[in-house]
Amino acid sequence: MHTEHFSLTANAFWVLKADYKSNTTEISDLVDDAEFDENFSQDLIQRSQQALLSPIARLDQELSWLPELSSNQTEEISSLLASNELNKLVGAVDFLPDLPKANVLAHLCGTNSIEEKVLQNLLQAWDDIREIDLLSFVNSERQIAGFPKVEMAQLENAVKAIGSKHARNAAMAVWKFNAPGKLMETLVEEELRRGSTSSILAQFVREYDNLSEPKLVQISDSIEGKIKQVSEPRCDLEGVVDEISDLLRQWDDVNQAVQVFEQHQGHEEGRSKRIYEKVRELCLELANDRSEFLQAKRLSEALLHTFPELESVAEVLRGDVETLESLDEQKRQFAVVEPLVAACETAKQKLRKLKLELQKTGFKQARGGLLHEIFVAFENAAKSPEARDAAFLIVRDLALFANNERDDPETAFRLIDGLLTYRSMDLSRNCSAPLTWYFATKESHHGTETNPGIPRRGSARSVDERLAS
Incomplete structure (x- = not known):
């Protein structure tokens, strides 16, 4: 069954109350029971049946459920899911193997309220998932249930697909917090600091970046609008510079984590670099065409504060700030002596x-x-x-x-x-x-x-x- 988000309660084994050893006949009986109970829609019940009977689709359900657990462990987790005791679920996964632990934590990410610890534990659970052990478990259970064995390549692809769903759930959970950008920055920096081998970290960052796009587009459009205002008559330049600087801070609040991750990978975040180019072009116009050195310096400082991870431009910005400081000082000095220059030039005549x-x-x-x-x-x-x-x-x-x-x-x-x-x-x-x-x-x-x-x-x-x- 294809679902955009990850949820244990959408898994075919949960819907039909099946286990890994359930054969074709038993699955048919479980479908009749599910239809009689009417806890799920007819459509979901039918799709769950098809997923468990198809050797290829079944693999996704097997790995997305609670693999490698004993009957008692599976019963405990199922009971907590049924009673919606989410806080107890967090503690119940401590000693589970990595993939079922990750499945429970990803499921919790899809609920309304979680703590930062759940996200940290989910990323760490993906550090060392042992695919060889998963392959042995799945094929052993399939032999009993009467389904064909799977190859390692099939299992690797299925695990990778589950990782993508977990990453999306985690990214969506981040956006439920009051300060998603700050939380994301903390998570990414912590993972990089501990030398994370989590195979979903890159996917997690990409999913977060995709979800942040509407906000970043809004900020980018606002910056472009403020840049256009500079050319308008009677523009309050100081006010516009304040607003652009604030918009850059908003951009940094959302995008900082992505910039940090891309820098660690040896890359530069493309959207941030385009914003930098637009605002620096305004700085050059203010300095070269309008001699507004102070406002140009303020914008350059805001850019440097926002984009230190863009290594190719950070040094340029530091040079800009130093040059503009000198030019602004010269301008202020000239403003003091300008009346004297004018009076002396008049005297020459x-x-x-x-x-x-x-x-x-x-x-x-x-x-x-x-x-x-x-x-x-x-x-x-x-x-x-x-x-x-x-x-x-x-x-x-x-x-x-x-x-x-x-x-x-x-x-x-x-x-x-x-x-x-x-x-x-x-x-x-x-x-x-x-x-x-x-x-x-x-x-x-x-x-x-x-x-x-x-x-x-x-x-x-x-x-x-x-x-x-």
Whole structure:
């Protein structure tokens, strides 16, 4: 009889109350009794009869029932099944041979409520099923019942088919728990840790993966939908990144066990890799096209957390995170000095106005106008430790422009003088040395009438060249 799920109470021996020694005549009498009792449908009774009378179909029923057990053991298990005492069944299988033990545990997996221990014991029961002992038992019982012997190849195929049914029952049982992904991950890691030889572990993982497909498709579709939202006007990018990161966590909750198993087999889980490729493409777009380095880094970190088992991409992701951290830091630094850059660029176009303001108030005293904008932007940038050096060098660049490009050493000098006398100046050596050296040249050069100590154009240019080198 073909059934999609495994159940001892659907077995022909249970339905007809037959045993392994029942011959054709006895089976016919048992069919009459079953029809009279009306505990099962007429169709199930007829299919059970056909299964026990067919030498090929009978083998599946023999192995799926309680092989190698004594009459007392079979009676005990049957009594517990009849009374539906599932908790007692768990303890009753401890000293049974492996296949009947596995059959009982697989049957329990098909019931409404089981403990994690049942799943662990089922996987372990498949570690060392002795097919030679099963073959001896089946042929011995068949000789008494008057049925032809089976060959080892037939028995091996039948055992394999039963293993598939057990794996499916176990996978379905996992999905009855509140956190199926976490439980599955625990089971798989435990089996791999103990060096499991269970012949159904791979089937168990495949069956779980097949059952998880609807959930994974739903998560994948949601991720694709969020990726499309990024291109929409007025998109809340931070919110979308949060949602994609959460969806990746949901994916990991469901699929982690499969990734771990595939990694142990030397493979990479295909669906996870496709999700990774979609989200990383978004990371590249955010970083390269939109300079959204922080959000790209957050997504890359989420990918790395979700898919460390994808060994071919883990190193790429670590490199992405490191690069994006650097780029985000640069972007934040530039954001601090950007107003200063803009003010200095404006001043280059209005250098005469800047010169007059410097002559009137000096670098720090202006209450308004172009010089005031430069100083305010400079002071804001100088308060940031990571942008402090840059703030000084941007103003220095304005001084060099005045001296080198506009032949105005006086304006250059006043700017540099203002930098050197700025309160609490605490610069790195790379920044302070050029400024001090530039200022000191006033003692060794003849300047203009306005300020004799201002270095000539040649001196300022040599500073610029020295720094560039």
